[in-house]
Amino acid sequence: MPTAISWLRRDLRLADNTTLGAALSRAEQVIPVFVLDPTLLERYAGTKRLAFLLAGLRQLDADLRARGSRLIVRRGDPADEIARLVRESGASFVFAEEDYEPYAQERDDAVATRAPLERVGSPIVRPPSVVLKSDGDPYVVFTPFSRKWKSLPPPRASELVPTPERIRTPRGIDSLCIPEEPQLPSGVAFPAGEAEAQHRLDAFVRGDEPPIYAYETARDRLDLDATSQLSPYLRFGMLSARQTIVAAYQAIDRADNEKSRRSAETWLDELIWREFYMCILYYFPEVLEVSFREKMRGIAWRNDEASFDAWCEGKTGYPVVDAAMRQLVQSGWIHNRGRMVVASFLVKDLLVDWRWGEAFFMQHLVDGDPAANNGGWQWTAGTGADAAPYFRIFNPISQGKKHDPNGSYVRRWVPELVGVPNAYIHTPWTMSLMQQRESGCILGVDYPPPIVDHAVMRERTLQAYRAAREAYARGKS
């Protein structure tokens, strides 16, 4: 009886699982396996994300058991482990979803030399080889990329691979126990698993007033839960990209007014950004080490350790920056607007190398994904593919006022500021001593004064970027 191995990595779900579908169509018996890869666990260390992954494996195992199967767990070098499992089980095929990260590509090439590996499906709807310019080169600007992406036929619900009803898995295959996940702060509110993911997606796109139809304007509000918060689920494939994009197109079709339609389109664009950055990482793997833009590689970072620590701890004295950093450390997630605000602050107000921030995000984000995280940081730093213009520097005060108008986001994450009146919530240092006493927040005692002057640092950063450009131009000539 032919046996196939379904090697699960970033597709921890049963619905719309191409790997599982391929295995079931080619073999009577299927072995779903997850390999705990020490290299990957070390490289992408992050307790909150690891806990989410382990909880996701536990949930996947339960879902598989409900269908007569179970999750086989191994630990070690994937090439060794997959080859060993093929030997033990006599499997004729190994199916795995494509993964475009440089490490994953190397890993899978190594596995393919020692096991009958077939790569099927993809963590994005349109693989890197599909969205290319007419001359065959990859896009490096988002808008034309998205135009091309959208010109191709949209995925339809009928293309989703159905959830298997029953999976026959041979007995007697050894499996490790899924490790206990580390204890997490109570603020981490992402229950793992595809049922939760599907529930969140439905809540976002369905119902009387689905949030997707308010997305265009509400998505920027730090104080509202107006985003889908699906990123951790997409990160580990507890939901497929195709499921989300099918849902987005359905919402676009169902929209009965212009505002709703535009909102759903905006959400689709966000999903396309995810695809864009995975393509960028595939074609330009060096972005994990250096700036995408060569001319931006010579910026003289200030890299002041004390400032960096203050940023990490949420003690910069700029309330909206501190709120977002504490949200990150405590909950493992930040609102997208918050990511931009803190990234801009680190790079352009503190003049710290974006790679420091990128690494810190990877340590703490439950959804931490190398492609999207790197793309986002390089965008903010003005060093990336389709970078923000370098003179676009966020003002942490006006960003706070605009996107957290009554300060409830700040008060939620920075309790020292709970008693500060709205008029001062984004500029507590402008309170008189009397006002500080009344609000229970003495500057320098309960909450720090700003660690830098925004106006001063803005000029210094513009100067540093100008110098880098000029040095590059001189080197060229």
Added chain:
DNA sequence: TTTTGAGTTGTTCGA
């Protein structure tokens, strides 16, 4: 090959 239009998310300044 050359030309042309355009480019996620902002801020500041001065009229």
Added chain:
DNA sequence: GTCGAACAACTCAAA
């Protein structure tokens, strides 16, 4: 308070 321009050229993508 509102508005447009400047920020800085540059490079991309397509015609």
